[in-house]
Amino acid sequence: QVQVVESGGGLVQAGDSLRLSCAVSGSPFSSYAMGWFRQAPGKEREFVAAIAANFGRTLYADYADSVKGRFTISRDNAKNTVYLQMNSLKPEDTAVYYCAVSISWSRREYEYDYWGQGTQVTVST
Helix, strand or coil: EEEEEEEEEEEECCCEEEEEEEEEECCCHCCCCEEEEEEECCCEEEEEEEEEECCCCCCCEEEECCCCCEEEEEEEECCEEEEEEEEECHHHCCEEEEEEECCCCCCCCHHHEECCCCCEEEECC
């Protein structure tokens, strides 16, 4: 059974940085694409970033326009972990951040099969 566990959330000030981690067990990690999504209070969950499966070729990453240039997704296949480095955080980045596993590199939630419980990120002014 695939397990997905996020960590690294917290309370920071605007302009600060934070790195989220997502550890995956029970799956051939390098064969899966990984995604980060977030859900702010009163809003629907939205796509943040995704990184393609690593087959020794160039890793492809995709970002929502709202985070492009500020967030970076990366993966360490040896540790079965994906990261989301978040810089220049803004109050509007406040949300619960979810990590998810997919066989397809996608922005669409329904293409992700396994999800973590989420980690809270709060950015104060």
